[in-house]
Amino acid sequence: MDIGEVAKxxxxxxxTLRFYEEKGLIKSIGRQGLRRQYGKQVIDQLALISLGRAAGFSLNEIAAMFRQDGKPELDRKKLKDKAEQLEQMAKRLHFISQGLEHAAVCPAENHMECPTFQKFLxxxxxxxxxPTKL
Known part of the structure; x- marks a missing residue:
C-alpha cells in the first residue's frame, strides 16, 4: 500500500506516517516512484499506536512495545499499570463531574454557602x- 492509502x-x-517512521514506530518496505510503500501489517501497527496514545502512553513507550520486525510485544505489567492509572483518572473525573453537575443546579444563592459544594471543595x-453522593 502506498502512503496515501495507508493514511486514508x-x-x-x-x-504523521513520516513522523512515525522517523521515530521508528513503523517502517516502509520501499518506494514506488516518490511514494513510500507499506506492508499490510502497518494498519494493525497504527491501530496499536492510536490505542496506546489514547491510553496515555508516550511515543517512546509505544515504540518499546514493538520488536525490531514491527510485531507487537506487549508488556502485560505495563498494560495493567496503565489500566489502573486510567481507572483512577476515571474516578477523579467522575467525582469532578458530580461536583460540577451539582454546582450547575445548586439552589444556593452563592455556591460557597452550599454545604454540598463545601464538602466537594x-x-x-x-x-x-x-465518587460519592455529594
Whole structure:
C-alpha cells in the first residue's frame, strides 16, 4: 500500500506516517516512484499506536512495545499499570463531574454557602477524588 492509502485507511495524515517512521514506530518496505510503500501489517501497527496514545502512553513507550520486525510485544505489567492509572483518572473525573453537575443546579444563592459544594471543595483539596453522593 502506498502512503496515501495507508493514511486514508488509518485516518492519519501522511506527515504523521513520516513522523512515525522517523521515530521508528513503523517502517516502509520501499518506494514506488516518490511514494513510500507499506506492508499490510502497518494498519494493525497504527491501530496499536492510536490505542496506546489514547491510553496515555508516550511515543517512546509505544515504540518499546514493538520488536525490531514491527510485531507487537506487549508488556502485560505495563498494560495493567496503565489500566489502573486510567481507572483512577476515571474516578477523579467522575467525582469532578458530580461536583460540577451539582454546582450547575445548586439552589444556593452563592455556591460557597452550599454545604454540598463545601464538602466537594474539602474533598478536592484533600485529594479525595472518590465518587460519592455529594
Amino acid at each position: 485507511k488509518a485516518k492519519v495524515t501522511t506527515a 474539602k474533598a478536592a483539596i484533600a485529594g479525595e477524588y472518590q
